[in-house]
Amino acid sequence: MEQLRQQQENPAQRFDRPPVPDSGLYSFRNEHDACGVGLVADLNNVPSHKIVTMGLTVLKRLMHRGAAGGDPDTGDGAGLLLSLPDEFFRKHVKKLPEAGKYGVAMLFGGVGHEAEIEKIVAAEGGRVIAWRNVPTVPGKIGRAARETCPVIRQLFVGGESYADQSALERKLFVMRRLIEKTVPEAYVCSMSSRSIIYKGLLLATQLENFYTDLGDASFKSPLALVHQRYSTNTFPTWSLAHPFRYLAHNGEINTLRGNLNSLTSREPHLASELFGEDMPKILPLVAPGQSDSACLDNMFELLVAGGRDLAHSLLMLMPQAWGKNYHLGRDVRGFFEYHSALMEPWDGPAAVAASDGVNACAILDRNGLRPARYTLCKDGLFVLASETGVLDLDPADAVRKGRLRPGEILYLDLENHRLLLDGEIKSRVARRRPYRRWVEENKISVNGLFSEVTPGEVPGNLTYMQKLFGYSREDVEILIRPMAASGHEPTGSMGNDAALAVLSEKPQLLFNYFKQLFAQVTNPPIDPIREELVMSLLTYIGNPGNILAEKPQYARLVKLQRPVLTDDEIGRLEQIGSNDFRAKVLPMEFPAGGDGRMLERALKRLATDAVAAVQENNRILILSDRNPSPGSTPIPSLLATAAVNRALVNAGLRPGVGLVVQSGEVREIMHFALLIGYGATAVNPYLALQTVTALSQEGIIAADPVIAASNYINAVDKGLLKVMSKMGISTLRSYRSGQVFEAVGLSQELIDEFLPGTASRIGGIGLDEIAGEANARRKEADQSDNPLLPDGGVYQYRRDGEQHLWTPASLAAFRQGVQTGDYAKYKVYSKLIDDQAGHLCTLRGLFDFAETAPIPIEEVESVESIVKRFVSGAMSLGSLSPEAHEAIAIAMNTLGGMSNSGEGGEDAIRYTPGPNGEDRSSAIKQIASGRFGVTIDYLRHAKDLQIKMAQGAKPGEGGQLPGHKVDKYIARLRHSMPNVTLISPPPHHDIYSIEDLAQLIYDLKNANPRARVSVKLVAEVGVGTIAAGVAKAHSDVVLIAGHDGGTGASPLTSIKHAGLPWELGLAETQQTLVLNHLRDRIRIQVDGQLKTGRDVIVGALLGAEEFGFATTVLVCLGCVMMRKCHENSCPAGIATQDHELRKRFAGKPEYVMNFLRFVAQEVREYLAQLGLHSLEAACGRSDLLKMNRAIDFYKARNLDFANMLRPAMGPAIHCDDAAAKEPLENYDRRELLPELTKHVKNGKKIVIDRKVCNVDRTVGTELSGDIADIYGEKGLPEDTIRVRFTGCAGQSFGAFLAPGVTFELSGEANDYVGKGISGGKIIIRPAAEATFKASQNVVAGNVIGYGGTSGKVFLCGQAGERFAIRNSGVTLVTEGVGDHGCEYMTGGRVVVLGSTGVNFAAGMTGGLAYVYDETGDFDLRCNVGTVDLETVEHGSGDEAELLALLREHAESTGSEKAKAILADWVNSRPKFVKVFPVEYRQALGRMAREDAEAVDRRKEDN
């Protein structure tokens, strides 16, 4: 009855489209999800109901990794995959054939389409046995879930007619695909004779109550695969819950679009004897409207159905990194190399568990970015999950406690009752076929090809060609020259205030209309320098299309180590000569002066020619503009590439063809990235290489032409790695065709025709304008015989160059206005900025206000009230001088706004009033990836704790403060040493996924329950959904930063080409949050080149409540936009630590206050004009904005802001500050504080005992905060408060632990133990009852001690990846670590009494590590880029230190390993390797010298 009602409510529910239509800038395809996965199995392979129950328990224990949306009772999704419960079904369905001879489809919806479905089943040879209504209890689930709850049924299909169960499975797959294609009203969760899936839009706790089947004792399975979902958005659907047919996935596939594009290009080639005629029925393989995980599942399913086993298929899709830094067997390497040509990696953070209902396996991505811990018990019970401790097992039962390491796989062979580990599986799979020999015998080796770089030869018409392709002096001087001189991409500083390409009056290259996308929150960027080993630029020509077959000739490939080709290399490529790799050159050009139609015709011809060339057996196509014919204009290479690529894909010809682009346009890294991102195999930047040679020959750079050329190519390689890494993509093969760009200012028509799938949200120019700009370049080249190129003016102001907001005139008026308090002067400035009619720069410059009835200005909120909504941008002490940093804090505090500490800690003296009673403390304390100076004391002294996920000027990148900028003061605040380089990693290493962010937010709320938490994001397509995820993670504020935000140092590529204008990001965020009913929970802050009251008003109307200013604040203080912050040479004494230059600082807090009051005054004027009484009333009123049609600029004419300005309608369009926040619920309040608070106050010693389990997270952090409140940085004396825990600690155990607190844990712990530890002590050892050998098992998870500043951690057992990462002063001892141990460490001591993973000490610049190297091959796994390896000498200070640590470790943990080492010290000492950072050694030497000099001076004084 209940179901009948639902059916009436949802008559037309369809599963082939999103649950809500796209609206405004919101698009369903931007959703991300992440979560927790688990796998429970009985190696005895005995189906039991206990396993089902355990699966459900695991789910409940992972609930904190999931999320709920606007409706708190509706989860984002949960589900289980189980072996087909034959016994149970036999009870409910009569006349079932024997097990293995029938299949079951689990169906959502499809009511009324039974006949169609049955027809499909019958047509494929199946026999419809019965339909079964799956009993459900909708009363037990959330409202939103109930409203969309489909009818859930099972269809039983008899498969007696097939040869065997595999054939039945394949047919069930074909049937399912046909059902999906013909009955969009139905969703098939699973259709198999081996497995079944129960899932839904549920919270983990609701699953068993909703599906009563699961409670039935006869419902038995030997395995359960479970998944708890966290979707960024709140339109999760029933169908997108995991598991899918085979797998459950925690993480994100960053390369999805590229993978799907490649799949599309391969589909025409797919053929398999197993499928035979059925192949077309399952194509297209991937149904629309799916999540990344669902797509991965589809691909996996195909490979499995095609005959590969589970492990083989997973290894093909998610290969480990197999570059030279990995020590692999030759067969295994051969396996990966062979398959790398068949399939590009599906890349991104991922823990995947998969099962076919019989066996199961699990794998981790190559970077190890998701956790996966497992326990094997004596009785054969196996549990693997995102966390350990998800089942309460008797510690005495455990045989083995382990974890999946990066790229590792494990396999549960239930049929043979075995757990197979990584090495065995990979060797077995690698020897299935002679892959290694296939590769060796077929690889194309052309003598000398790509062995060394040959420089370009300077042609006579170099300048002409440069002009033809729009070169400016800046291109040569600022971009190419540093690349050729030093092999690095150039660096710049401050934000980008130049015109968007579509608003520029200068002819723009098509490249400039694109912006790079980047990873934030839902997936982490990679460090392309320190973690280069996981990345690869390797690429092939000649890839086979049919991935379902395995043939030796599939290894017949041209292998390119990098995608940049020199002239010489391209020449050789043309002459490989052998018949199977013939090359053909196709010119990219259209008639000079031709319009869009002529350009289109030329593109079509080029595409047709390309298809014909491939049909004539050419395997390498070279699209070239090298020899432009007279009377023609080059076609923008990106357009030509995309058009040809698309034509080849459509013709089913793409996979085997190498598409090489030979273009004079290409010079910057962005250009290469775009061409490859839209399908190019390789690129020959001949003109750039010629320019490099010319620079060398003219003596402008010191390098000779060969070195210069290889420098340039190296810089491009590194730059490409960086662009890929920003998106979290490891291999060029996955990046290709990935289209990870957003277009700004290109018309939808153009996008649909040539660049489909690319976001372009405000319309814009088409072929006519593109042709026009290309012709303009040609005309300029033809007409002018000036030997000089135009000056450019993009990076630096030039009078006849690109338009900028900051000009000499605007800056002068600004400076004079704020320094003298002259509002009229300020108005001169604001008019210059706001009135862009003559010099369009920004999108908001094209806005106008709607006509409304004004009100008298007296009725408008006061200046004093408005300025409270203003904050200053995050600028660290370190990037700024202390004088400037404090001046800003004082100004903001005086106004009642907030200043932002930036990343780099803060001097505790600033927490007390200054000499004149001024408040110098930064109200906003930033938590960035480097965690410099982030202590419990720092966190407690904040009003706002801001997590910086990305920075406008360089989203997806880390930072570096070079040693010479680190003086004593900075070093003290950052808990490092003077002159030691400090590196901030690209990602937060405790945030690889949205649920991790939720965890960090929780950590911070515990650290300082009084402060609000904000999350800083950078605008890009999809930022709205990420903001929704952030809101669901209980952040109080989300900051949307524009692409144009400032920086102290960033690669120019990033400043210029990454991120979107805030107008777009803000509008999308507002619309998405309102649509999701989340808007009232969270405040929106905006920043990015906010300059005037008008900017503030536009921001408010688009949805912002708070407004950030950074560049302007610096200009108030005297900044003159040198754009040289990265050189420490700031002439205004602002962005420098140089003591002489700092004396020049002449800024005053009053200047900043003048400015912000002027802005507020201007805001009032606009509010009055708009008839609004307050800024709050303006918030979200985008109906008051319209496009200013009076500005008639040819390129802007087709811009369409309708979607952007569409006001979001919902119950709340701004934050409801009055709404009660959920009170903080934590372990400390429950278990610790009641007893310990008085001891915190009186400082008396106490010891207590407590139990913990994995859901108890962030234990001890609020306690620590309370200690910091009273005692500040120094905390309590050691061991004042001791807590002895038993059990399995949840994440962030002892995070930010304060001095005086000691945590002893018997059991094990999850990730982030001792995160940010600030002086406390943590001891973890296995439970007393445990029988396994502690040193060979895992006792704590990943990222232990991240960003800790002081304190001690002793782990009796092994830890996971990234142990002691960004350690600034903590002492840690452990008995084995995973990959990337001691990464970015700048201080402290680490002792590892066992093996390490790869890349140990990457980017380590300070502190010391001692590694017990029993096998003598530690040096192979250590990244020796910044460190030296030494022995611990007998009688040395090192020895004494090490011995003391070993003794303390043995004493506190009872470590057998430590005892054994100590017992045989004479023989163990030589096995210790001391890891000594080079810079640290130098800094120590310098300090010793200075000390000696000081002693000498004192002597002299005496």
Added chain:
Amino acid sequence: MTQRIHDIYRPVDQRVRDFEEVEREFSYDELNEQAKRCMNCGIPFCHGSGCPLGNVIPEINAAAAAGNWELAWRILSGTSFFPEFTARICPALCEGSCTDGIDTDPVMIRQLEKTVIETAFKKGYVKPLTPKTRKEQSVAVIGAGPAGLSAAAALNLAGYNVTVYEKNATAGGLLRYGIPDFKLSKKVIERRIDLMKEAGINFEFNTEVGVDVSGEYLHKRYDAVILSVGTPLARDLKAPGRELGGIHFALELLQGQNRVNSGECEELPISAAGKNVLVIGGGDTGSDCVGTSVRHGAKSILQIEIMPKPPEDRSPSTPWPDWPYLLRTSSSHKEGGDRRWNLATKRFLGENGHVTGVEVVTVEWEFTLLGRPVKFKEVPNSTEILPADLVLLAMGFTGVAPDGLTAELGLKVDERGRVQSDPKRGIFVTGDSARGASLVVWAMADGKKSAEEADRYLSGGE
């Protein structure tokens, strides 16, 4: 850190004995170091708001710092036709807005410019600026001062047939006849005029339009006319005794000296030798009179000014990057004579029809908050008599007379003597004639701009 070099002149005792340029030679090493002081600003105010021509100064400096003087010249000549003039006599607005000048001394931009262009001449980089193709249309330029020359060069380069009409015997206008040789050697002008002639520009000297040939004729004969006759009218001081002998306009002295130097005439029309010289007016022309009088061997020299003495450092009324209001001391001031401020001239005293002294009164100024003088009043009982037997009036220029040529061409002249263009009829007024008396660099910039307007007019607004 490298400091700006302040010692830029030849020794006083040496330089006052001749009319050669007062500035000393700089070594390449010296200037190379100076060029490195340039910070290559993100917003180069020198280029963006200082220099009227928009010289791309940071790039010129960068090239100079790298020792690539040829590249430096190429970039310089991309914006300026006559860098050798501005490099000598421009007050260097660029340096006033140099970022380095906020806290320390600005970069020696002018000196670097001079080295760049002189090196270019020395090495033979400088070639006549000839057009790629020659057009049919022709343009007449009236007046061969810096504005006219600049317009002529631009139009010629654009392919027009250009004829320059000049009433004097040679080209240069005030550059030639006003500015003393010790600041700008006339060889420098000759060198440029020769190049312009080579480039195909036709000069008609000794031809005063409106007298020797009618304006109307030019307007008919040429497709466009550029009027650049400067501001010929010097400001007079209408005080009792003005008719006395020995009271001259500054230009009479300066022009005479220049003509003698170049051999245009043999004898000085006015000499300061042995005289008590009183220069009224504290500007550049006044200081040129001082330097010239020193060289003549005057008995005493006093320069007076009604305005108060400007501050030694940048006045708060002209915050950076504005052109600073401050006390300027020229090379001439260091050669001799005195300067006094706050003196208003009441009348001239004389004997035998010749001036013997000037009666002045001290004035007191009222200042704005930021230190700018706005109003003055005479201080009672402060009259004094300054002895003088040569008085030079250097009080600026008043503009163009509304009669004569302007009337003939039917051009409007405003109350401040500024002539307005009539673009529809192809008449373009440029330089001081249009702007009012100003700097050479503005004249050059205006000339270029008017040439662009004329080009648009002539090519049909394309």
